Amino acid sequence: MHYIKKEFEEAIKNIDNNEALKQLKAQFLGKKGRVTELFKRISDLGNEQKKEFGKNINQLKSYIENAIKEKQTQINEFVKRKSLEEESIDITLPSRVSNFGAIHPITKTIIEIEDIFKSMGFDVETGYEIEYDKYNFELLNIPKEHPARDMQDTFYINDNVVLRTHTSPTQVRVMQKKNPPVMFISPGKVYRRDSDITHSPMFHQIEGLLIDKDIHFSDLKGVLSEFLRMFFGDVPVRFRPSYFPFTEPSAEVDIGCIICKGKGCRVCSHTGYLEVLGCGMVHPNVLRNVNYPKDYNGFAFGLGVERFAMLKYGIDNIKLFFENDVRFLKQFSF
DSSP: OHHHHHHHHHHHHTOOSHHHHHHHHHHHHSTTSHHHHHHHTGGGSOHHHHHHHHHHHHHHHHHHHHHHHHHHHHHHHHHHHHHHHHTOOOTTSOOOOOOOOOOOHHHHHHHHHHHHHHHTTOEEOOOOSEEEHHHHTGGGTOOTTOGGGGGTOOOEEETTEEEOSSSHHHHHHHHHHSOSOEEEEEEEEEEOSOOBTTBOSEEEEEEEEEEESSOOHHHHHHHHHHHHHHHHOSOOEEEEEEEETTEEEEEEEEEEOTTTTTSOOTTTTTSSEEEEEEEEEEOHHHHHHTTOOTTOEEEEEEEEHHHHHHHHHTOOOGGGGGSOOHHHHGGGOO
């Protein structure tokens, strides 16, 4: 047994990893190991020899087991120290730059517009993107076969259901549920069959409604002029007569061109002004359709969010909003 112990001691000196140590353990203590083979020889000895021989084998086995455990501890400590040395952190190094997301320019624009109107006392209401023809057209004074329907270029799901062409159906639904006075804006997605560098089949609108007693066009002009000043800064504002079936009288609202400062350029068609929204006094037929009392009147307005964002941030192609190009979106991470 002395020679086995010496052989083990020579072998363990050269062990420097756990895999080699595992193989050494199998060589001496495994099922066919050197020490295990010694136990098999006990049956060939006499009773007196068995006792002494078995004692010596157990001592050898304990010695080898303890030596292996000690060696394993040494190897683990070495591996740990080496890992700490190789993976040490230099706290004086500058931190890595993290790429954080940013609020989409359309969302930024909606939030800014909402905040302005909230500061004026308007609530925010939302509605359905898939609407009944009744709410999208008929209750808004646009009955079937009305020529104004051609202005909308609608996506029809069936004869009575459409993808809403404006957020005005929300106004009707709110008026049916709430007695006057009401004062709110309704933001959301709308859909029309139109697509070019300034139009998209899906875009965002924000429409507003104020119904109360003794409301005049001058109130509408005051609200919209202040809103445009707060959003675009100190720009000239003008109102031009127009036509919408759900308002009477109706108007288009222009601001002084923010590109050429009113001097005339390609963007404003050399007029010095840019059209930004439509508005008007709510048509009496609309108020009758929702059973509002005759002594109430009000005004409504609507704007395209993409147009406001394009003017605000100098964007010349509406499709950039929907392509998810990170290089484009990074410009708004401020």
